[in-house]
Amino acid sequence: MKHSGFAVAHAGMLLWALLIAASFAAAAQVSQAIDPVLLTGLRLLFCALVFLPLLLIKGDSPITARGLLGHGALGLLLAVYFGSLFEALRYTSAVNTGTLFTLVPLLTLAFEAVLIPGSNLKQRVIPMLIAAAGAVLLVMKGTGPGELPSLYALSVYGAGCLAMALYSPLSQRLKADSLKGRGPVGMTFWNMLFGALFLLGFCGFSGGWKSASLLTMSDFYWLMYLALFATLATFWLLHRAIGVIAPSSVISYIYLSTLFITMFHWFWWHQAPQPLEVMGAMLVGVGMLALLMSSRNAMPDTVQN
Structure with missing residues (x-):
């Protein structure tokens, strides 16, 4: 592993964390009258x-x-994740979905332990638990004073989030087997294509396609913004980092993303920080710092080009 490759990843x-942070507010701007599966x-x-x-041009x-x-399996996981995001945004705020997303690294670590054994997981457990505790405090903020997030939306x-947590470890496992030699462009193209086919097929069956007339x-x-920056760019960056950094360390940048989301609400929307938010943000920051410090020792044994 070259230091330059590690730094670039x-x-x-x-x-990626900046783009993810911006995506939650952008997704909330799309009309809720349109079927989320179609979107x-x-x-x-x-x-x-x-x-x-x-x-x-590049080939693969x-x-x-x-x-x-x-x-197809990876595309199905994408379909489940993105469909759930739009559906949840009908019932809760963008900040709640954004902060719940920060629990994905801990779930990814669990899937990584099963699918990629022996990838030196122990030193990442404590930092992720600290950051996850902070994320839970941020989620419990709710959508208003004393109000908890919608149980349906969280479910x-x-x-x-479970589907997204499985995505990175399964992707790396498959790249060592049936998808060996597949680069970031090929991985992104085929996974996105299958995800789209699953969703549009379901949309045709359910009748959700009829809401297309409501698109403004x-x-x-x-x-277009979400497709280019919150989906295409982020998944290319994700696949470029997978194999250079361990899957749970890659997806741990969600922790940094939640700090961007929370600070956006504090400074841009002038929302006064609540005690639980401050405590949660501090825990996320401490956990993320510890995780980054240990990430060099948690790199996978082999590097995908």
Whole structure:
């Protein structure tokens, strides 16, 4: 592992954290009258189409039947996650979905222990528990004074977070087997394409496609922003970092993202920090710092190019 590659991967994930933080507020701007499955399917399809020319120009390892099954599984996880986000935003605030998302690294660590044994997980447990405790305090803030987040929204988005937690470890496991040699462009294209097909197929079956007539130009612009910056760019950065940094360390940048989200509400919307928020933000900061300090010793044994 070259130091430059390690530094570039972390720099890319810092940008990833900023883009993720901005995505929650942007997703909340899309009309709630439009079927969330349709919105997400269109978003992933647009991402795949944007990456198609890059894939054709750059090329990638040959696709096989087993490879298609692997991409299909990863695409299904994306479909579950993104669909759950839009559905949850109907019932709770963007800050609640954003902070709940910060629990994903701890879940990723659990999946990593099962799918990638022997990847030196112990030194990441304590920092993640500290940061996760801070994230829970931020989630418990609710959408108003003394109000807890919607139980339905937390359940729906919680299922999506489980899917996202499984995505990185399963991706790295498959890249060592049926998806061996697949680069970040190929991984992003095929996973996005399968995710879009799953969602749009379900949308056609459920009748959600009818809400397409309600799309306004404002909705379209927000969808394009989400597709380009909150989906396409973030998943390319994610796949570029996977293999250079251990999956749970990669996704741990969510912890940094939640600090950006919370600070945005403090300084941009001039919301007075609540005690639970301050305590939660401090715990997330301490946990993230400890995790980053130990990340060099938690790198995987092999590096994917």
